[in-house]
Amino acid sequence: xSNIELNDKKIQILNVAEKLFSDKGFEGTSIRDISKEAKIxxxxxxxxxxxxxxxxxxxxxxxxxxxxxxxxNLLKENIEPLxxxxxxxxxxxxxxxxxKGIYRVLHFELNNKKREKSFQAFTELKKGNLKSVxxxxxxxxxxxxxxxxxxxxxxxxxxxxxxxxxHMNRPFFEExxxxxxxxxxxxxxxxxxxxHIQQTIKALxxxxx
Amino acid sequence: xSNIELNDKKIQILNVAEKLFSDKGFEGTSIRDISKEAKIxxxxxxxxxxxxxxxxxxxxxxxxxxxxxxxxNLLKENIEPLxxxxxxxxxxxxxxxxxKGIYRVLHFELNNKKREKSFQAFTELKKGNLKSVxxxxxxxxxxxxxxxxxxxxxxxxxxxxxxxxxHMNRPFFEExxxxxxxxxxxxxxxxxxxxHIQQTIKALxxxxx
Amino acid sequence: xSNIELNDKKIQILNVAEKLFSDKGFEGTSIRDISKEAKIxxxxxxxxxxxxxxxxxxxxxxxxxxxxxxxxNLLKENIEPLxxxxxxxxxxxxxxxxxKGIYRVLHFELNNKKREKSFQAFTELKKGNLKSVxxxxxxxxxxxxxxxxxxxxxxxxxxxxxxxxxHMNRPFFEExxxxxxxxxxxxxxxxxxxxHIQQTIKALxxxxx
Amino acid sequence: xSNIELNDKKIQILNVAEKLFSDKGFEGTSIRDISKEAKIxxxxxxxxxxxxxxxxxxxxxxxxxxxxxxxxNLLKENIEPLxxxxxxxxxxxxxxxxxKGIYRVLHFELNNKKREKSFQAFTELKKGNLKSVxxxxxxxxxxxxxxxxxxxxxxxxxxxxxxxxxHMNRPFFEExxxxxxxxxxxxxxxxxxxxHIQQTIKALxxxxx
DNA sequence: AATGAATGAGTGTTCATTCAT
DNA sequence: CATGAATGAACACTCATTCAT
Numbered sequence: 001x002s003n004i005e006l007n008d009k010k011i012q013i014l015n016v017a018e019k020l021f022s023d024k025g026f027e028g029t030s031i032r033d034i035s036k037e038a039k040i041x042x043x044x045x046x047x048x049x050x051x052x053x054x055x056x057x058x059x060x061x062x063x064x065x066x067x068x069x070x071x072x073n074l075l076k077e078n079i080e081p082l083x084x085x086x087x088x089x090x091x092x093x094x095x096x097x098x099x100k101g102i103y104r105v106l107h108f109e110l111n112n113k114k115r116e117k118s119f120q121a122f123t124e125l126k127k128g129n130l131k132s133v134x135x136x137x138x139x140x141x142x143x144x145x146x147x148x149x150x151x152x153x154x155x156x157x158x159x160x161x162x163x164x165x166x167h168m169n170r171p172f173f174e175e176x177x178x179x180x181x182x183x184x185x186x187x188x189x190x191x192x193x194x195x196h197i198q199q200t201i202k203a204l205x206x207x208x209x
Numbered sequence: 210x211s212n213i214e215l216n217d218k219k220i221q222i223l224n225v226a227e228k229l230f231s232d233k234g235f236e237g238t239s240i241r242d243i244s245k246e247a248k249i250x251x252x253x254x255x256x257x258x259x260x261x262x263x264x265x266x267x268x269x270x271x272x273x274x275x276x277x278x279x280x281x282n283l284l285k286e287n288i289e290p291l292x293x294x295x296x297x298x299x300x301x302x303x304x305x306x307x308x309k310g311i312y313r314v315l316h317f318e319l320n321n322k323k324r325e326k327s328f329q330a331f332t333e334l335k336k337g338n339l340k341s342v343x344x345x346x347x348x349x350x351x352x353x354x355x356x357x358x359x360x361x362x363x364x365x366x367x368x369x370x371x372x373x374x375x376h377m378n379r380p381f382f383e384e385x386x387x388x389x390x391x392x393x394x395x396x397x398x399x400x401x402x403x404x405h406i407q408q409t410i411k412a413l414x415x416x417x418x
Numbered sequence: 419x420s421n422i423e424l425n426d427k428k429i430q431i432l433n434v435a436e437k438l439f440s441d442k443g444f445e446g447t448s449i450r451d452i453s454k455e456a457k458i459x460x461x462x463x464x465x466x467x468x469x470x471x472x473x474x475x476x477x478x479x480x481x482x483x484x485x486x487x488x489x490x491n492l493l494k495e496n497i498e499p500l501x502x503x504x505x506x507x508x509x510x511x512x513x514x515x516x517x518k519g520i521y522r523v524l525h526f527e528l529n530n531k532k533r534e535k536s537f538q539a540f541t542e543l544k545k546g547n548l549k550s551v552x553x554x555x556x557x558x559x560x561x562x563x564x565x566x567x568x569x570x571x572x573x574x575x576x577x578x579x580x581x582x583x584x585h586m587n588r589p590f591f592e593e594x595x596x597x598x599x600x601x602x603x604x605x606x607x608x609x610x611x612x613x614h615i616q617q618t619i620k621a622l623x624x625x626x627x
Numbered sequence: 628x629s630n631i632e633l634n635d636k637k638i639q640i641l642n643v644a645e646k647l648f649s650d651k652g653f654e655g656t657s658i659r660d661i662s663k664e665a666k667i668x669x670x671x672x673x674x675x676x677x678x679x680x681x682x683x684x685x686x687x688x689x690x691x692x693x694x695x696x697x698x699x700n701l702l703k704e705n706i707e708p709l710x711x712x713x714x715x716x717x718x719x720x721x722x723x724x725x726x727k728g729i730y731r732v733l734h735f736e737l738n739n740k741k742r743e744k745s746f747q748a749f750t751e752l753k754k755g756n757l758k759s760v761x762x763x764x765x766x767x768x769x770x771x772x773x774x775x776x777x778x779x780x781x782x783x784x785x786x787x788x789x790x791x792x793x794h795m796n797r798p799f800f801e802e803x804x805x806x807x808x809x810x811x812x813x814x815x816x817x818x819x820x821x822x823h824i825q826q827t828i829k830a831l832x833x834x835x836x
Numbered sequence: 837a838a839t840g841a842a843t844g845a846g847t848g849t850t851c852a853t854t855c856a857t
Numbered sequence: 858c859a860t861g862a863a864t865g866a867a868c869a870c871t872c873a874t875t876c877a878t
Contacts, residue, residue: 027236031852041860046853119380126381153385154375154405158367161374165366171328172335176362196363203412240869250843255870445654449873459839464874537798544799571803572823575792576785583788584781586734589746590753594780614781621830658848668864673849839878847871854864 010048013038014059018102026056063102064125067095071132081140085205086198088136093163093194097186129156137205146205155201162197163189219257222247223268231310235265265314266330272311273334276304280341290349294414295407297345302372302403306395309376338365346414355414364410371406372398428466431456432477439523444474474523481520482543485513489550499558503623504616506554511581511612515604547574555623564623573619580615581607637675640665641686649728653683683732684748690729691752694722698759708767712832713825715763720790720821724813727794734791756783764832773832782828789824790816 016038020029031052035042049055070091074084133155140146166173170185179185225247229238240261244251258264279300283293305312315331342364349355375382379394388394434456438447449470453460467473488509492502524540551573558564584591588603597603643665647656658679662669676682697718701711723730733749760782767773793800797812806812 025234025236027234030850032850043853043855043860043862047859052852123381123384126378127385130385151401151405153382154371154402157374157378158371158405158409161370161372162363162367163370164374165370166363169335169366172332173362175332176336176339192360193363196360196367200367200409200413203416204409207412207416239867241867251869252843252845252871253841256842261869443652443654445652448871450871461839461841461874461876465838470873541799541802544796545803548803569819569823571800572789572793572820575796576789576823576827579788579790579792580781580785581788582792583734583784587753587784590750591780593750594754594757610778611781614778614785618785618827618831621834622827625830625834657846659846669848670850670864670866674863679848839876841876841878843873843875845872845874848869850868851866852864853866855860855862857860857862 009040009044010058011062013040013045013048013055014062017055017059018063021056021059022102026052059102061121064121067091067125068128070095071128075132075135081136081143081145082202082205084136085140085201088133089159089198089201090194092159093189093197096160096163096167097189126156140205147207150205155204158204159197159201162200163193166193218249218253219267220271222249222254222257222264223271226264226268227272227308227310227314230265230268230314235261235314268311269315269330272308273330276300276334277337279304280337284341284344290345290352290354291411291414293345294349294410297342298368298407298410299403301368302398302406305369305372305376306398312373313377335365349414356416359414364413367413368406368410371409372402375402427458427462428476429480431458431463431466431473432480435473435477436481436520436523439474439477440520444470444523477520478524479539482539485509485543486546488513489546493550493553499554499561499563500620500623502554503558503619506551507577507616507619508612510577511607511615514578514581514585515607544574558623565625568623573622576622577615577619580618581611584611636667636671637685638689640667640672640675640682641689644682644686645690645726645728645732648683648686648732653679653732686729687733687748690726691748694718694752695755697722698755702759702762708763708770708772709829709832711763712767712828715760716786716825716828717821719786720816720824723787723790723794724816730791731795753783767832774834777832782831785831786824786828789827790820793820 013034016034017029020033020037023029024033031045032042034045034055045052045055049058071088074087074091077084077087079087130153134152137146137150137152137155141148141150166189173179173188174185177188179188222243225243226238229242229246232238233242240254241251243254243264254261254264258267280297283296283300286293286296288296339362343361346355346359346361346364350357350359375398382388382397383394386397388397431452434452435447438451438455441447442451449463450460452463452473463470463473467476489506492505492509495502495505497505548571552570555564555568555570555573559566559568584607591597591606592603595606597606640661643661644656647660647664650656651660658672659669661672661682672679672682676685698715701714701718704711704714706714757780761779764773764777764779764782768775768777793816800806800815801812804815806815
């Protein structure tokens with residue numbers, strides 16, 4: 001899927017880059033920071049990836065490949081539509097949790113600049129996501145479980161947007177909800193927040209206005 | 210509310226800063242960019258605001274002052290709770306549309322760094338928002354219109370998150386929904402998207418699981 | 419002697435400038451620092467003195483006018499030559515103590531740059547000093563008290579140089595001699611150091627090699 | 628003794644820095660000045676030394692390392708105390724003549740600021756100097772050649788102070804003594820001035836008040 | 837006579853990138 | 858293949874000074 005060879009050192013650089021881009025933003029992270037943290041020579045980044053920009057592109061490609069697979073597997077599962085939606089939500093949340101950093105960077109950086117290549121990859125990903133959601137919901141509609149008048153295209157923004165907003169405002173919610181440790185915060189996300197989103201989507205899909 | 214005098218040139222700088230911070234991020238925007246775009250001397254920013262950091266603070270204060278007032282007025286209105294929630298959503302969306310730039314900056318820049326002062330201003334704003342939501346929902350609960358077991362703290366993330374995710378992925382949705390002009394996109398946000406969010410929140414507040 | 423009018427504000431500026439130039443050097447002191455410390459408008463310095471450079475010139479002229487008078491009075495006193503030399507040393511040390519700052523600036527700044535006007539004033543001062551020393555020593559030689567083969571031109575460097583070196587290395591000697599307070603340091607200068615210099619010059623003037 | 632590698636370009640930078648710091652002071656010299664004079668890229672200074680401040684530190688270390696050795700060798704020499712004192716004076720003067728620039732900087736820049744690291748290196752140097760002087764004089768006192776009541780700590784200020792004052796007022800003495808060429812001035816320093824200081828110190832050490 | 841507003845030039849430093857080895 | 862050395866450009870910011878009022 002990616003046309004660049006990824007040896008160990010490249011992956012090491014990508015991991016460090018993800019962490020730092022996430023913490024300090026793309027512009028706020030210098031190649032020096034990356035090379036120091038990854039314990040590699042400063043020229044390695046340009047040498048391996050061509051430029052800082054292309055490092056970001058590689059990072060995005062590297063981190064978004066397998067979500068597609070996960071979704072395709074979900075579609076094949078033989079479970080009820082609502083259950084599938086719930087699992088879909090869990091997959092999303094889990095993915096973003098796993099790749100905390102990159103999603104932040106993705107949303108912020110990709111829309112500002114004309115990073116055509118990665119942007120396309122990202123667009124493809126989003127289209128794939130949408131198709132999966134569409135497929136699941138139409139299945140539910142066919143079974144008479146879901147309402148017919150649903151704006152399917154706005155389901156994903158609700159799921160990911162809700163989660164993302166919570167995630168982006170982490171310090172605020174840490175204080176508000178008294179989530180003192182990393183573990184507590186993660187638990188809240190995986191339990192309360194996930195439940196809230198599932199409940200929201202269910203209400204939206206099922207409730208007759 | 211703001212303790213700095215805002216003459217025309219300051220406001221001009223703030224507007225340019227909002228635009229550029231929004232487009233290219235805080236770190237990605239240089240004082241040179243701002244001064245060039247605003248057609249002012251490069252030293253003016255530091256001269257007027259003290260530093261780039263303080264410019265951001267001033268920008269946040271400048272752009273968030275009247276949201277609070279709008280919400281307070283809403284609370285006093287003598288209308289049904291559901292109607293109030295819908296109006297609240299409209300206010301949010303309208304505000305973010307008006308100040309696209311600053312909200313984008315707020316979301317992406319303000320949480321990763323220790324920009325204490327600006328961060329506090331933003332936290333206060335979010336706390337105020339939460340209080341308003343809480344007040345409205347409890348009113349609805351008292352009237353028996355809304356369910357009792359609502360996680361109030363997660364309502365705002367759903368409203369703003371959904372809207373924001375849509376807004377952040379503008380190019381994607383422009384293509385997907387064939388929204389060719391600025392006007393069409395804005396109309397979609399003000400109609401379909403708003404309706405979707407209102408419908409979502411209503412379902413969440415009213416629907417018995 | 420000075421061709422500029424010195425009103426209260428000018429003198430206030432000069433005093434602040436002396437203090438700051440002394441503490442942080444000429445280049446290390448900004449007009450902003452001076453205007454803040456002197457509680458005057460930042461444009462006042464340029465307005466009153468023309469420029470930062472000219473402020474320094476004015477400062478030098480202002481601070482060196484009355485040394486000449488003191489020396490002329492000393493010459494007229496009817497006391498023994500050795501006593502006169504000792505008094506001369508006391509006058510020097512006292513003057514430099516009084517105008518701590520300016521002498522440091524004088525020596526450092528005046529030799530580096532071509533500040534012709536103040537440099538001339540300073541040269542005149544030094545010539546006057548030399549004449550006084552010469553006059554005193556020749557008096558002593560005439561009376562047979564002092565040796566004939568003295569290099570009069572190098573007496574002043576010995577007096578002022580010794581004192582100045584001590585003064586410039588204040589932190590070092592504070593530690594070495596355990597002079598914990600301002601007062602202790604000043605007392606050491608006025609007593610031990612003065613005595614040492616007087617003893618040195620006496621030995622030089624009197625001792626037969 | 629120095630923990631930084633000194634290649635040719637670094638030494639070139641150090642030499643230029645010494646010259647310019649000496650001429651225009653530390654604050655008065657910009658990295659741009661240095662880079663222009665040394666014909667190197669402006670970023671090289673920060674690249675090589677870390678900062679302008681650290682360049683000064685390196686300069687001090689670089690220029691003061693071998694004085695210590697010279698003094699230690701002097702102490703071991705088997706010559707009369709008075710001869711040793713005279714040689715000590717010659718060493719001082721010679722060193723300062725050789726490294727005119729750095730000593731000038733040392734005296735004027737190092738005491739007013741908290742340049743801790745450089746300051747410490749300089750303090751160590753001064754302490755070493757003092758020990759050498761002390762050792763020599765006590766030897767002379769033990770042999771009954773020098774007086775017992777000498778304030779040893781004020782010997783160095785007299786030696787260096789006298790020399791330095793002369794050196795700092797070079798233009799004045801050039802005119803006064805009609806020293807038309809560089810060579811004449813240097814000769815005067817190495818002959819008359821040195822002799823004067825040696826004579827002064829001898830008188831101070833030997834003459835019974 | 838005095839000053840707040842404004843500015844162009846300059847500051848030290850960091851940047852991503854290049855290139856000879 | 859990999860890298861240390863090196864660099865021009867850009868960074869945020871401060872400077873002394875000017876000028877309209």
